[in-house]
Amino acid sequence: MSTLAYSLEHQPATGRERDRRAVRIWLYAVALVVFALVIVGGATRLTESGLSITEWKPIHGVIPPLSAAEWQEEFELYKQIPQYDQINRGMSLDGFKTIYWWEWSHRLLARGVGFVFALPLAFFWLTGRLEPFLKPRLVGLLALGGLQGAIGWWMVASGLVDRTEVSQYRLATHLTIACIIFAATLWVARGLKPRPSTERAPRFSSRFAIALFVLALLQIYLGGLVAGLRAGLIYNTWPLMDGSLIPSGLLSMEPVWRNFFESHLTVQFVHRCGAYLLLAAALFHAITLWRAAPGTRHARGAVVLVGLVVAQAAIGIATLLMVVPIDLALMHQAGGLIVLAAAVIHARSLHGGYPAVGISAAT
Known part of the structure; x- marks a missing residue:
């Protein structure tokens, strides 16, 4: 280790370094809450609860019904949408309360x-603790969070008039934006971690790690389409699908692009292929990085990522074979977020953190 690296590693923390640590801890806490939000959102979808609140009340909506009359009023609103009429007709008020509490x-x-x-x-801003x-990064995250709230209502609104469920296009968009917020929060937080190590990752590996992150995010988007179409409830065999490795009828819809968003068969098949591609890419990345920098923290991180992808694939297969039980489905959704987090942290580690205190940052 060079004298400069040693001195950076052992010097007393400055006020600015303490501020960075505080901001980093806060952002990790935000990411944890976003993680919980996505999982609760998954449970809301799996319990068919997402359409139980038929109005968007960003302020007043924080207060749930407090009287029998208010509960009945909410129930009457729910009775006016197609989901109640076609799926839940005859539901009791107690049954409605169950789905209402999930969405609330x-x-x-x-x-x-x-x-x-x-x-x-x-x-942090008003006390001068932000560099x-x-x-602009944090304001951008805040704006993205506000946009996500509007997208959430846009998604719910798609199931209130002509459908008994929300649009798979909007569901996948809502899920993906949440994951982008989650990933961006982790990216900024990880960039604030001091890393005086002299280990340097090969440039190719750094770029490939970014590609892995994008693949993980794309796979979550594809999973959102599968969830929106309830495509996991059919073709519940593996490794064969509908009796073959490449099922017939993949592109039967016209125009062809609709198959990738509206065909149960094609959407599930593409999601499976996305998992195979992500696993192959993660394995290739780990092997090449280990050969280039054996035993380094970067190489170990790549191996951990492979392990997480394998575990996530195993949970996904079990979820499919058992026809999407809620507990496994939520584990699969959580696993997707964990893989995404690992990919982001690994890519950020290879990319390097923000410049040391006192040096301007551009990434």
Whole structure:
């Protein structure tokens, strides 16, 4: 280790370094709440609860029904949408309360993320604890969170008139934006971690790690389409699908592009292929990085990522074979987020952190 690296590693923490540590811990906490929000959102979808609240009340909606009359009013609103008429006709008020609480909890947690992000952001900003390069990044995250709230209602609205469920296009978009917020939060937080190590990753590996992150995010988007179409409830065999490795009828819809978003068969097949591609890419990355820098923390991180992808694939296969039980489905959704987090942290580690305190940052 060079004298400069040693001195950086052992020097006392400055006020700015302490500020970076505080901001980093806060952002990790935000990411954790976003993680919980996505899982609760998955439970809301799996319990068919997402359409139980038929109005968007960003402020007033934080207060649930408090009387029998208010509960009945909410129930009457739900009775006016196609989901009740075609699927849940005859549902009791107690049954409605069950699905209502899931959706209410999801929306409350979404509001909570806003407070967990906005209030500390204001504190850090007003007390001068944010370096200039951080401010546009954090404001961008806040704006993206606000947009996500609007997208959430846009998604719910798609199931209130002519459908008994939300649009798979909008569901996949809502899920993907949440994961982008999650990933971006981790990217900024990880960039604030001091890493004085002299280990340097090969440039190719750094770029390939970014590609792995994109693949993981794409796979989550494809999973959102599968969930929106309920495509996991059919073709419940593996490795064969509909009796063959490459099932017939993959591109039977016209125009062809619709198959990739609306065909149960094609969407599930593409999701399977996405998993195979992600696993192959992660394995290739780990092998090449280990050969280039054997035993380094970067190489070990690549191996861990492979292990997580394998575990996630195994959970996905089990979920499919058992016809999507809620517990396994939620494990699969959580696994997707964990793989995404590992890919982001690994890519950020290879990319390097923000410049040392006192040096301007551009990435």
